[in-house]
Amino acid sequence: xxxxxxDTLSGQMVEVGENGRVGVYVCGPTVYNHIHxxxxxxxxxWDVVVRYLRSRDYEVMLVQNITDIEDKIINxxxxxxxxWEEIVDRYTASFHERLEKMGVALPxxxxxxxxxxxxxxxxxxxxxxxxxxxxxxxxxxxxxxRSYPPYGALSKQRPDEMRETEKGTTSYKKSPLDFALxxxxxxxxxxxxxxWGSGRPGWHIECSAMVEKHLPDGADIHxxxxxxxxxHHENELAQSTGAHPxxxxxxxxxxxxxxNFADTGKMAKSLGNILDVERAVDLHGRNxxxxxxxxxxxxxxxxxxxxxxxxxxxxxxxxxxxxxxxSGSGTSSDLSERLAKELGERFDTAMRDDFNxxxxxxxxxxxxxxxxxxxxxxxxxxxxFASLGAAMEEILIVLGFDLLEEAxxxxxxxxxxxxxxxxxxxxxxxxKREEARRKKDWxxxxxxxxxxxxxxxxxxxxxxxxIVSRR
RNA sequence: GGCGGCAUGGCCGAGUGGUGAGGCGCCGGACUGCAAAUCCGUUAACCCCGGUUCGAUUCCGGGUGCCGCCUCCA
Numbered sequence: 001x002x003x004x005x006x007d008t009l010s011g012q013m014v015e016v017g018e019n020g021r022v023g024v025y026v027c028g029p030t031v032y033n034h035i036h037x038x039x040x041x042x043x044x045x046w047d048v049v050v051r052y053l054r055s056r057d058y059e060v061m062l063v064q065n066i067t068d069i070e071d072k073i074i075n076x077x078x079x080x081x082x083x084w085e086e087i088v089d090r091y092t093a094s095f096h097e098r099l100e101k102m103g104v105a106l107p108x109x110x111x112x113x114x115x116x117x118x119x120x121x122x123x124x125x126x127x128x129x130x131x132x133x134x135x136x137x138x139x140x141x142x143x144x145x146r147s148y149p150p151y152g153a154l155s156k157q158r159p160d161e162m163r164e165t166e167k168g169t170t171s172y173k174k175s176p177l178d179f180a181l182x183x184x185x186x187x188x189x190x191x192x193x194x195x196w197g198s199g200r201p202g203w204h205i206e207c208s209a210m211v212e213k214h215l216p217d218g219a220d221i222h223x224x225x226x227x228x229x230x231x232h233h234e235n236e237l238a239q240s241t242g243a244h245p246x247x248x249x250x251x252x253x254x255x256x257x258x259x260n261f262a263d264t265g266k267m268a269k270s271l272g273n274i275l276d277v278e279r280a281v282d283l284h285g286r287n288x289x290x291x292x293x294x295x296x297x298x299x300x301x302x303x304x305x306x307x308x309x310x311x312x313x314x315x316x317x318x319x320x321x322x323x324x325x326x327s328g329s330g331t332s333s334d335l336s337e338r339l340a341k342e343l344g345e346r347f348d349t350a351m352r353d354d355f356n357x358x359x360x361x362x363x364x365x366x367x368x369x370x371x372x373x374x375x376x377x378x379x380x381x382x383x384x385f386a387s388l389g390a391a392m393e394e395i396l397i398v399l400g401f402d403l404l405e406e407a408x409x410x411x412x413x414x415x416x417x418x419x420x421x422x423x424x425x426x427x428x429x430x431x432k433r434e435e436a437r438r439k440k441d442w443x444x445x446x447x448x449x450x451x452x453x454x455x456x457x458x459x460x461x462x463x464x465x466x467i468v469s470r471r
Numbered sequence: 472g473g474c475g476g477c478a479u480g481g482c483c484g485a486g487u488g489g490u491g492a493g494g495c496g497c498c499g500g501a502c503u504g505c506a507a508a509u510c511c512g513u514u515a516a517c518c519c520c521g522g523u524u525c526g527a528u529u530c531c532g533g534g535u536g537c538c539g540c541c542u543c544c545a
Contacts, residue, residue, distance in 0.1 A: 027545075039545050070541070154542070157474050162541060173515060203543090225545035226476085230543095233533080257476090258539070293493070301538065308483065311495045319492090321508080350485095362493035369493090371497050376501095377509035442504055449506080461508045467508085 003053070003186035005221055006299065006354045007230065007252040009154050009237075013354065014252040016220045021059045023215040024050070026252075027207060027224035027232070028110070031091035032076045035098055036274035037289070037304060038259035044290065044400070045147040045256060045298050045355075046223055047104040063214045064107040065207060066092060069114050069200055084190055098277040103286050103400050107213050113206040117192045120201045120209045123243055124181045124194075132242040139184025139197040145177040148216035148238045154253065157228035160443060179235055180281050181205050186200075204235035211249065212240065217247035228254045257301035261445065275304065287320070287401050294357040294399060315365075316401065320357045322368045323396060324406060325375075326382060327389035335374060336384055340391040343367040347395055357399075364395060406467075415465035422468050426457055430468055435457065 001024070002015040016022055021307035026046050029035055046062065053060045068088045077084040099106065113120075124141055127133035132148055135141045145151050145159055152158050159177055168436070191198040211219050224233060233253065240249040261275075280289060283306070291312040298304045329336075346363035350356040355394035367388070374381045396403060408417040411431045433448035449459055455471060460467045 030543090031544075035545085063486070070543090110489090152474095155474075157541065161473050223545095226539065227544055230540060231542090256545075258545075260538080291494090292483095300484090308495090311483070315494050325509095337530055356485075358493080362485065365493055370535085416504090437504085440504070446505070458507070461503080461505095462508080 001056075001352065002076045002217040003352050004354055005252040005254055007254050016252055017053070017058055020057070021061075022053055022220045023061045023217065024063065024223065025207070025215060025219040026062070026107070026213050026219045026222075027228055028064040029095055030070050030072060031088050031095060032070070032072040033091060034094050034276050035279070037277055037280045038274075039252050040098070040102060040224065040280075040289070041256055041298075041302075042223060042257055043099055043104045044293055046104055046402055048290075048294065048357065048398070049355055050105075051400060052355075054396050055394070056348075061109070061215065062107040063109045063111065063210065065210050066095075066110055066112050067203070067206065068092070068112045069190060070203060074340070098281075101278060101281045101286065102289060103402060111210045111214060113201060116209050116213065117201065119213050120205045121182075121194050121203060123212070123239065125207050126243040127181065127239065130243060132238075133181055134174070136195050138172050139179055139199055140172060141182040141196055142173055142178040143181055143235065143238060143242075145175055145179070145238070148242050150241075151238050151299065154234045154237055157230065179204065179231065179428060181239070204232055205239060207232075208239040208243075208249075209234045211236075212244075212247075219250045221252050221254050222250040223254045223256065226257060229255055254298070256298040260301055260303050262315075264306035269374060280309075284309040284313055287404075290400055291316040294361050297358055298355060311339045312455070319364060319368055319392075320396070320401065320404065322372055323389060323392040324384035324403070326371060327393055329380040329383045329386035329389055331384050332387035333381060333384035335381075336371070336386065336388045339367045339371055340387040343391050343395065360395075361399070363394065370390065405420050416470060417465065419468045420470055424455060426452065426455060426468070430459060430466055434466055437461070
């Protein structure tokens with residue numbers, strides 16, 4: 001069984017993984033700042049893809065680079081008066097922390113630009129030899145865009161129709177569209193020795209070099225944001241196929257949509273309207289964040305607002321509750337078997353069809369709804385959904401949700417349940433309220449519930465005792 | 472100016488040439504001391520104008536609107 005991916009170069013569905021192996025390359029961050037929720041979309045989405053493929057026994061290689069040498073890093077270091085290495089270390093660590101908060105596993109390989117200088121130099125040499133690049137003698141090396149006729153195919157633009165910005169006019173370039181493969185270093189800047197003198201690599205060349213090195217058979221899928229289509233990916237493509245025309249570089253390009261604020265539009269570091277991932281997770285939780293991203297297709301832009309995330313949190317909770325309720329079942333009824341089978345098939349079909357996560361999630365809701373319906377009519381059958389419970393859990397884990405096991409504690413004969421353990425005072429208040437309820441002292445009970453509410457907790461009463469959760 | 476994408480019910484958001492996903496919300500009901508949660512029921516959409524077709528939200532053409540890219544950007 002193979003996976004279909006909508007390739008943004010050809011516009012066609014491309015089959016991937018026929019041989020049971022899938023190599024994915026995703027453009028990672030330039031580490032000069034904390035990542036915002038727009039940056040989070042790629043790692044989170046590809047994390048789900050990889051989890052899914054592995055669950056179906058594909059041999060997956062996920063490569064996500066870290067750009068650790070770039071103008072913005074150097075500028076930031078100069079601003080702060082620290083070394084560029086310090087900036088890189090700080091924001092790489094920050095990136096990793098945020099991935100962990102979102103429950104995103106690290107890629108199999110996380111290559112860094114500065115660890116691939118020799119590979120990049122070798123690639124540039126190949127380009128010069130094949131007349132796709134030139135060294136005008138000032139220490140720079142440029143890609144000769146006009147030497148590569150297909151240039152523009154990925155971004156669907158024709159070079160002669162592109163706006164020729166004269167920004168930073170470099171007389172050394174043959175054409176304004178030509179871009180730097182290697183930049184001569186100025187005094188005090190980080191530099192590496194090369195055949196063209198001391199300098200550092202251009203931005204695009206690192207990905208070309210690292211794809212070739214870590215995915216020697218070519219990338220089955222190359223991911224990144226739509227904003228990278230041009231110039232970054234266009235240039236990567238020109239570099240790699242220019243240098244090695246007989247080698248497959250990428251089979252399918254998959255570009256994800258931008259994250260916008262529902263009210264103010266696109267978020268970008270350069271616009272200053274960013275929301276740090278750490279804050280987003282603190283605000284809404286990892287599950288809401290994932291549900292939000294998964295309920296729209298990766299290729300589409302998506303809006304962020306606190307209201308939207310709150311909605312996702314609720315939706316997610318409903319699913320997790322039912323899953324938890326039935327996952328302790330001892331047996332499996334016919335209905336359970338049928339629903340489990342249907343869920344598995346629908347989920348699979350959706351994911352294989354260009355990773356249609358909204359459809360996949362819808363299957364989950366629908367099946368859950370039917371089980372819940374049955375349980376509400378015949379409460380006793382809640383114990384007969386072992387197979388569906390297992391199927392749901394498996395999928396929820398593939399989607400990267402935190403299942404948040406419910407814990408319980410017995411205090412003075414009152415059984416209190418919770419996902420997140422409350423402080424002792426809170427717990428005692430909950431118990432006190434339950435005792436008031438048993439005495440039918442509704443006034444006291446309501447007062448205590450209000451107090452708990454103000455302290456950030458919600459209490460739900462059930463015949464088996466109260467459940468406390470974060471408001 | 473050039474190129475690309477998208478327009479679906481109150482909101483989010485899949486999909487399809489003909490039986491109108493899914494989520495959130497609203498409303499009514501069951502349950503509950505009251506809530507909450509859960510369940511039941513209800514509500515409601517395919518931007519506009521042409522064309523193709525027995526039939527289009529789905530295909531084609533035109534229009535309008537929004538977004539992205541063309542410069543660093545996930």
